Amino acid sequence: MDSDKAPDERGPEQLALIRAAVRRSRPRARTAAAISDHLPVARVAVDKALSHLDRFYDYAVPAAMDADAVPGARVRVRFGGHVARGQAGRRAGGQLVDGFIVERLESSDYQGPLAPLSSVLSPEPVLSPELLRLARAVADRYAGTLADVLQLAVPPRHGRAEAADAPEPLPPPTAPEPGTWSRYPTGPAFLRALEGGGTPRAVWTALPGPHWPRELATAVVATLASGRGALVVVPDGRAAGRVDSALTGLLGAGRHVVLTADSGPQERYRRWLAVSRGAVRAVVGTRSAMFAPVRDLGLVAIWDDGDSSHSEPHAPQPHVREVLVLRATTEGAGFLVGGLGCTAEAAQLVAGRWALPLTAPRQVVRAAGPLVRTVEEADAARDAAARTARLPSLAWRVTRDGLTRGPVLVQVPRRGYVPRLSCQRCRTAARCAVCAGPLELRADDRVLHCGWCGRLEVAWHCLACGGTRLRAQVVGARRTADELGRAFPDVPVRTSGRAGPGGEGVLASVSDAPALVISTPGAEPVAEGGYAAALLLDGWVLLNRPDLRAGEEALRRWLAAAALVRPAADGGTVVVVAEPSLRPVQALVRWDPVGHAVRELSERAELGLPPVSRMASVTGTAAAVADVVATASLPPETSVLGPVPAPAADPAAPPLDRVLLRVPPGSGAALATALKAAQAVRLARGAEPVRVRIDPPDIG
Structure with missing residues (x-):
């Protein structure tokens, strides 16, 4: 055998001899390890999504x-991609993947030889x-x-x-006094039910x-007093x-422990372990805390369930409220959804008698809330004061009077300086000439920037009418701060929002x-003693x-x-700049979020919209979406709504279609099962994947 020849000069027989020699030169594999005599089979959930x-x-x-x-x-186990139970590690090859042991068994229903566990990463039983x-249950509900x-x-x-x-568990605390819960007619009874081991909703x-x-x-202390655990999920770290x-x-x-991302991965895991081991039975946290393994769970609570932070962005994109409803049902725990407002989903829980309302009488609401006044947008535009301070006269007077008694809060819907611009002549939105992104004006250089690609625009002109002058569609928080600072020069101005x-x-x-x-919105700081006034602009x-x-x-x-x-x-006044006749504005004036939610729920029921119906979105290429709709056992x-072009976060990405699938109450589980089965069949045959989301929040 001439081993000096180049590989491409060797014949097939010579290459086979060389490969055989290489195999013989390798060390022999060690004899298979002995298998345990006690429950020798481990059933594993592998990390393959x-x-x-x-x-x-x-x-x-x-x-x-x-x-x-x-x-x-x-x-850690060897996983070769087989789909029949027991075949995952049958081959010596395969990919090393992580997993969790879900149970130990005497035998397997797979008749062939089983591959052994590669290693135990940790004996800590983290998956109860x-x-x-x-x-x-969450995976099944969300087709994940x-x-x-x-x-x-x-x-x-x-x-x-x-x-x-782990620290030693502490004895249950004594039952608390109702305190300000007494302002609600059923508040003390709710606490007593928790103290007595009940499961009020x-x-x-x-x-x-x-x-x-x-x-x-x-409410958490009342639950702990019964010897059970409690879990509270809030939108952000400030609320936590x-x-x-x-x-x-x-x-x-x-x-108790706080589970938020601010504590860092190691500290957060240490706190999570304290909960898993039963050393701590009370948890306060943000979105991911909805899965906290609290022992003997007696209460699950969510604050401000309408906040978008409660919707998980990662697959299968569950919502905290729905996960806590599942936990309350399956683990026999009390349930509390609270907030200053009321969502249509929360109103549906009351309408379906799954939960009871916990509200205060009207006279108590009026005594606790500020005076709310309205100003129309048209009046603000005509007002001379608005041209200098962007405030109508009423808002200017309320601000001036409030500053004599304390701080004044001004809520602006957008951050930045002038985040949206349009042509002054024809009102066409100002767009980047390269990527068609929105142009915006920043406070630091007063130069037009593209909000998507960051390109500077030095010679803009309107493509619709040829105009060269711009107007603000939306004025940002920084521009508002500059204008109010000039209108009230002797008053300090502070801004709160994402850093910029x-x-x-x-x-x-x-x-x-x-x-x-x-x-x-969402970044309002708390003022000591409360704000003297607030302006809700735009x-x-x-x-x-x-x-x-x-x-x-x-x-x-x-x-x-x-x-x-x-x-x-105490003189507290709120001025909202919006059309006074609109239903949300009237609900704010009357401070009646429940009435607004009930009306919203009624209208959605008439139109067959969530949360009365269940809905799923399927997003992908036109061919893939059509294939799912045609082959799934829906x-x-x-009802099939669409297809329509899907909203694109990246304008350079290929266009995608979206279909909405709507089913009446009681058919949501069947819809999720059908879509998951269709996904499984398509992935098994190598078809193009689609994105499936149950209960999408952005259906338009």
Whole structure:
């Protein structure tokens, strides 16, 4: 054999001899490890987020791993992509993937030889049976896979956190006094039910003012007093901090944990382990805390369920409210959805008698809330004061009077300086000549920038009429701060919102000294003693969004800002610049979010829209979407809406279609099952994937 020849000069026989010699030179594989005599089969949920692989797989447990391979432990296995149970690791090859042991068995229903576990990453049982059942239920409801849900439910491992000893559980606290819950006729009874081990379910419309964090904390303490655990999910870290402070004041340190991204991966995992081990039974956290493995769960609560932060952006995109409804049902826990506003989904829980309303009498609501006054957009445009300070005369007077008594809050729908521009002559939106993105004006250089590609535009002209002058479609928070600063030169001006040029970031609180606080929705800081007044500007920006929830969302954001203002008896006044006759504006004036939600629910029922009906969106190429609709075993009563062009985040991406599938109440599970099965079949044959989302929030 001439081994000096180049590979392409060797014949097939010579190449075969060389390969055989190489194989003989390799060391022989070690003898297979002995298999455990006790429950030798481990059923594993592998980390493969593909619909056609969404099942459990059986592996043999080596004797050396017997003690560590407990149900719930993390393991690593060989996975070759087979779809029949037990075949996952049959070949010596395959890919090493992570997974969780879900149970140990005496035998497998697969008749062939089982591949052994490759390793036990940790003997810590992080996947409890309750968490596994919840993850499976969430995956089924949202047409997703168990692997996707487990990635959301179980945080990444940190060995140092696992090595630390868990603190000893503390005895239950004493039952709390009702406190401000007494303002609600059924509030004390709700607490007594929790204290007695009951499972009350309520939709709570909170009164304006600073009391809601302590009221949530009181409900948690009442649950702990019964010897059970409690879970509270809030939209953001600022809300979590307020509830955390209230719980610390009622319970002291060490009885609860806060699960947010701000604490860092290792510290968050350490706290999660304390909950999983049963050392702590009270959790306050943001979205991912909805899966927190609280022992003996007695209460699940969500604050402000209309906030978009409660909708998980990662597959299968569950909503916190729906996950907590599942937990309350399957784990036999009490349920509380609270907020200053009320969503149509919460109103449906009351309408279906699944939960009871928890509200205050009208006279109590009027005493707790500020005075709300309205100004039409047209009046603001004609007002001379609006041309200098962007405020109509009424708002200017309210601001001037409020600054003599304390800080004044100004809510502006958009951040930035002038984030949206149009031609002054024909009102056509100003667009980038390269990518067609929206042009905006920034405060730092006063030069036109493209909001998509960042390109500078130095010689803009309107393509529709040839005009060269621009007008503001929307004025941002920074521009508002500049204008109000000139109108009230002796008053400090502060901004709160996502950090940007000249901004201060999101402020947690401000003092009670006179100041103008310019904030975007959701970033309003809490003022000591409450704001003297609040201005809600550019209401049309919120109300004119092409979204089914535009009115509900506008009211929710207005209520959140207005609730930070002092009661009317103390001079608190809110001015909203919007059309007074619109339903959300009237609901704000009357402070009647429940009435608004009930009316919204009634209209959606007449039109067959969520939440009365169930809906799914299917997004992909036109051919892929058509294939799913044609091949899926959809419920017979399914309405197919579309296809229509899907909204594109990237204008350079290829165009996609979207179809909405609507079914009546009671058929949502069948719709999700049909879509998941269709996805599995298409992926198994290598077809082009589509995006499926159950209960999409942006149906327009």
